[in-house]
Amino acid sequence: MNRIVRYAKKNHLLFVVCTLGPVLALFAFIRVIPIIRTAYYSFTNYSLLIPKPAFVGVGNYITMLRDASLHAAFVNTVLITLACVFITLSLALLFSVLLRRIEKSSTVYEMIFFIPVITPWVPATVIWRWLFDPTFGIINQVLGLLRLPTQSWLQQPDQVIYAIVIISIWKTLGYYMIIYSVGLRNIPLEFYEAATVDGAGHGRQFRHITMPLLKPIVLFSMIMASIQFFNTFTVAYVISSEAQGSPSYECKVLVWEIYRNGFGYYKMGYASAEAMVLLVFILIVIFIQFRLLRYETEY
């Protein structure tokens, strides 16, 4: 007994319990328990409309296999994620490499590219909705000036997804650009100087110095971006909403299906099962990319 008291005193356990205790309780209540309960709900037909939810086993998961709306959402989400991750990260890499070259005014550009990042998704989408307007929008004006074919954009069901991808790239580019810039700044200039002395051109320097040393950051960005775009919701929701009396077409995405089933039809159990699918896919993506990271950094 005495030993325990002494151990507690030596490590200031009373203080730790008083400070960390409430924090951990909050964590359990807001994060850990809801996550576990979501997994549990996914095996029930929980609904706000049913007084007593019943255990349905893998019923929800079987229903999902036949849910055409979910399949469409899944395909769209994967396409958006692939397109956005690939294009955003490539552009971010391009611009951060360019910024590394000009040095002196790079902060100004970093700042400009960062403004969309701090703009919330709703105003960003509201603005872009207008830019895409076939008559009043500026995008078709520019396309016209460049003698390119104008598009009907949001009035064409299968073009909504392009709009979502364009907005998402615009919105997130600055974030990944800054992450890459930090990574590039950590590569010593001596490496490049040595390479120049040895007669390596810019292309070879990029391939043999920049890329290998930047690889951990590239892979990290891929994980972050995949999670982010897999959760696409606000942009799809706002862009698909009826506005100004113009017809609007939906681009179904995974989170929207969760939202619709959970809060539109109050099928909480089914929505939880969809949420578990979302989680599993995110975990798979992270797992794959961590494996790549471990493999690639061994050199």
Add this chain to the structure above:
Amino acid sequence: MKQSTRMKVKAVPILISVLLVVGSLVILMPFVWILFTSLKTGEEILRVPPSILPRIFTLQNYVAVLTIQQFPRFILNSFVISTLSMVSVLLTSILGGYAFAKFRFPLKNVLFVIILSTAIVPFEVYMVSVFITVSKLKLFNNYFGIVFPILIMSFGMFFIRQYSYSIPNQLLDAARIDGGSELWILLRIVIPLCTTPLMALGIFSFSEAWAFFIWPLIIVNTKGMYTIELGLMQFHKRFFMDHGPIAAGAVVSILPMLIVFLLLRRRFVQGVTLSGMKM
């Protein structure tokens, strides 16, 4: 030494500048356009072909948004929610982060791994479950209900923990020998030494809460409790043919974040990028 001296061709730096300028223009174009649209009269907005600069500058759209449409109330709501979230995140992060960094206690590593692993689970995954909790607590249309899921941030605790490690143990022990209580040490030594990360974290959590959309969309259904994001969304949905006030509303909802960003640019970028780096 300078990069430019290594360039054999003079055209390359020009090409770089052109690319960056074009990129910047594309990035900025929507903002410029919405700003000028918000200053146009109703009929000028609908003119074909559209012009960028307004012929007549007018503030009538802002007047409409700020008087008729309850926007001041939405701004207030967003401000209250973001502030509550920020205060709570800062408090829980410093308490948890410091305890995890500087004390020994049973199950420490297990608890920390649990907290860290919840950081990769997006809110969208467990929002249904949080909704059920909040509905049982009857917190609909209530500040506490809106702020409920963003009272804590796994990353915040991790971030402060990393920073607290750098505080020398000798400093803390010296304070203890001088008779300082643990609380005194936390308030007088640890928190002042952590102001830099706390500021970055504060700005980050405030801006996250400001932009939070899906949760208010789910649990708020009275207009008086709308956040600015929700207000703009509903406004965008219902206002027929009157584009001017919507443009003004969009500008108003971007402006607070933009001002904070321009004033505290370095801390802002630090907070937002570190959030990713230290996931």
